[in-house]
Structures are given as structure tokens and as C-alpha cells.
Amino acid sequence: MSTPSILIDIDALRVGMYIQLEIGWMNHPFPTNSFRVSSDDQIRILRELGLRQVRYVPSRSLLAMPVPAAFAADGGRGTQPAPLAEQVDADSALAELVAGGPAGLSPGGDWERLQAHSRLRYQQAAVLYAQIVGLVDKAPAQARAQVEERARRDVAELLDAENYAVHLLTQVSAQRPSRHAVNVMVLSMLLGRTLGMGAEALQRLAAAAFVHDIGKVRLPAHIAEPNAPLSPIDRSRYEDHVVQSVALAQRMGFGGEVLLAIGQHHEMADGSGFPRGLGAAQMSRAGQILALVNRYDRMCNPLHGEAACTPHEALARLFAQERERFDAITVLGAFIRMMGVYPPGSMVQLDDGRFARVLSSNSQYPLRPCVLPYTPGEDPQDALALDLSAQTERSIRRSVKLDFLPDEVLGHVLPQQHLCYFFERMPSAAAA
Numbered sequence: 001m002s003t004p005s006i007l008i009d010i011d012a013l014r015v016g017m018y019i020q021l022e023i024g025w026m027n028h029p030f031p032t033n034s035f036r037v038s039s040d041d042q043i044r045i046l047r048e049l050g051l052r053q054v055r056y057v058p059s060r061s062l063l064a065m066p067v068p069a070a071f072a073a074d075g076g077r078g079t080q081p082a083p084l085a086e087q088v089d090a091d092s093a094l095a096e097l098v099a100g101g102p103a104g105l106s107p108g109g110d111w112e113r114l115q116a117h118s119r120l121r122y123q124q125a126a127v128l129y130a131q132i133v134g135l136v137d138k139a140p141a142q143a144r145a146q147v148e149e150r151a152r153r154d155v156a157e158l159l160d161a162e163n164y165a166v167h168l169l170t171q172v173s174a175q176r177p178s179r180h181a182v183n184v185m186v187l188s189m190l191l192g193r194t195l196g197m198g199a200e201a202l203q204r205l206a207a208a209a210f211v212h213d214i215g216k217v218r219l220p221a222h223i224a225e226p227n228a229p230l231s232p233i234d235r236s237r238y239e240d241h242v243v244q245s246v247a248l249a250q251r252m253g254f255g256g257e258v259l260l261a262i263g264q265h266h267e268m269a270d271g272s273g274f275p276r277g278l279g280a281a282q283m284s285r286a287g288q289i290l291a292l293v294n295r296y297d298r299m300c301n302p303l304h305g306e307a308a309c310t311p312h313e314a315l316a317r318l319f320a321q322e323r324e325r326f327d328a329i330t331v332l333g334a335f336i337r338m339m340g341v342y343p344p345g346s347m348v349q350l351d352d353g354r355f356a357r358v359l360s361s362n363s364q365y366p367l368r369p370c371v372l373p374y375t376p377g378e379d380p381q382d383a384l385a386l387d388l389s390a391q392t393e394r395s396i397r398r399s400v401k402l403d404f405l406p407d408e409v410l411g412h413v414l415p416q417q418h419l420c421y422f423f424e425r426m427p428s429a430a431a432a
Helices: 040-048 090-099 110-135 140-160 176-194 199-210 215-216 232-239 241-252 256-263 285-300 311-320 328-339 407-416
Strands: 006-009 017-018 034-036 051-054 163-169 347-350 355-362 370-374 396-400 422-425
Touching: 110 140, 110 163, 110 176, 110 199, 110 215, 110 355, 110 422, 140 176, 140 199, 163 232, 163 241, 176 199, 176 285, 176 328, 176 422, 199 311, 215 241, 232 241, 241 256, 256 285, 256 422, 285 311, 285 328, 311 328, 347 370
Parallel strands: none
Antiparallel strands: 006 051, 017 034, 017 051, 163 355, 163 422, 347 355, 347 396, 355 370
């Protein structure tokens, strides 16, 4: 039996109302199509999506709010919802949304508001990448202009932020090439800023990172995005995507520094990379950044049938086993410091024994990220994020590898294994 619902105008939407979106995942930044509205920022995002109507479910809402006939899509004459079993006091419900209990962030807290905004920006960037793939042959100059505008806006926002948080985003509705492009762009910008790059250099780096794999449009899908090890012949064709990417970027009209960085995104400081086997002294700084970030994202979101690492495992492996492949002192060291001890997506164990996933890391509190604890028997939809930077009652005991996790925890996190990232400006420590 379906839950009674009412189609209402967007102007009637209020915090506390449970809604059902009748659009596909690719068209909105929220994890699911059905959720309880928990902040004014979510309402603003829904307006920005161009929605004029949403479906409202009174029986699952925290606030039993009558909908004026002028706001109801059926003029108030449609199916009347079943009455609430218990009327919820509006003031106490809103207080519950904001407070979220003594040791957690509510769904209406700052973390979810920032997460929703990050998801929207990520989704917009992923859609743009898909559009660029379609434009690169028929309108290359237009494609370049759109990439440069995106890079300019994101770099401006990053440089305007005294403090920022890196957010983990799961269940992003985008194809793997789009996710990889956005991940590499975001993390490259952050690393470039950490290394002191100025605005123009960061914009060129962001553009190179965004289109570094554009040459894969010239390859068959099973070679461009392989799910298993490739034969020697197919491996050679796969490696050719670097040359193809440079050629397409040149056709789009990008300058020499962007082309150089794209051409070096698989080169390694020890000369073991491709296509030219360059060493550290022959690589540009942007090329070194792109090569490292590309490798990191492929360790967390692998191709070729390889096993995925948690972000913490990836950083440990880069430092312990692959250090010679990168500028270990400057570039790799800065990347490890930037990502923090517990980068977003890592699994940790709290001091109370619970396992948790790191949701975001604040650049000013590297040892106290925001986490989502796993409690046996709890519905994941009811789980509360725990911002360790805002309270001192809980702390992290250690990082945990995936193969160490109990089966019930592993089954909970693996369906969301693909890791995506975006950044958000945060208040400075002095203002917090």
C-alpha cells in the first residue's frame, strides 16, 4: 500500500516536510529521491534545480503543516492524507533538527547543508564533463571555454577560503570517467593551493586535470575503462590515451602549460611512467601534481580489476612503497599533509569501539574529522554524523583496513565504495 502524498508547489515547501522527487538521480544532488527536508539550503537547492512542484508525504513529516489550496497542485481537492497518529509540536521538532542530540550533527546541521552543496557542485561538474565529451569534436573551442570558466569559478572559491573541508560524496549519479575527472580536478586544485600556486597557475592546473583523460573517447570502452587486466596489445592502446588527450586538448585551444601537464599525468619521477619515461627533473610542477593525484584516485577507485584501497591505505602505500615514483619531499609530503591523517572515505575505529567512516576532513583539525559511526541494528538513514572537531567526548582510536572490518560493517560500506570528493569553505578557527 503506497503512502498518501500531495503534489504541492515549491513555495509551500518547509523544513521538516518529507518529500518525494519525481526526477532521476542525474538531475539532483541528493543521495535519494525521498527524504525529509532538513534545511533552508536544501529548499534553495530544489529551487535552483528549476522544480515547480514536489510530492509531500504528511505521514512521514516532522511537521504536520496544512497546505493552502493555492499551493496544492490539485487545488486542494485531491486525495486527503491520512491523519498523523500524533501531532508534532513545530518548535520542538525544529529544535530537534538543529540540535541533533548531545553528541551528533542532525540531518539539518552544518555538515549536511555543506554536504548537499558539495554534492550539487560535484554533480554540475560531472554533467559538464559529459557535455565536454560530446562537444570536443564538433565545437572544441566552446568546450575549452566551458572548462576554463568552470576552473576559474572553482579556483576563485578555493582561494577565497581561509579554511576548507574536503567532503566524501557517495552514491553520485555519474559515469566513472566523469567521477574520475572531477576527483582529479578537485584534489589537484587543493594540492596546488597547498604548494603555493597562484590563481592563474591553479586555473591551468584545474583545466588540465579536468580533461586529462579526454583522449579515452577515442578508445573502445573495454580499453578506456577496463574492469580486468589488459593484454599487452590492449595495454599499449590504453597507454596511447595520453597522446590522444594532448591532441584533443590542443585542438580545443589550450596553451602549452595545460598540454604539458596532460602529457605528464602518467609519468613518474623515477622514469617508470609513460608515454616518454620522463624523470622528476623533466616534469613540470603541474605534471607532478596531476600524476600523483591521478594515481591516488586510481588506488581508491581502481581500474584493471585491482582491489580498492581505503584513502588511509592509499596514502600509507604511496609513502611506504611508491615514494620514489613522486617528488616525495615536496609534492607527496604536501599531499599527505593536505589529506590529513584520516582522509575522507577512510574507515576508523572510535574510542568507544564503534567503526565509522570519515565523511569530511577540516584543514584546521586534521585529527578530528567528521565521521559516520556504524551502530549494529541501526537503519543507516537514522545514523547521525559525528563532528569530532566540535566536541571532545569522542576520538579516533585507529584507522582500519577494509579486510579487518566485521562482515556486517563491510556489507554496509561496500555498496558505497566509489569515493568522490569536493571542497567547501569553512569558518576559521577564530570565528568558530
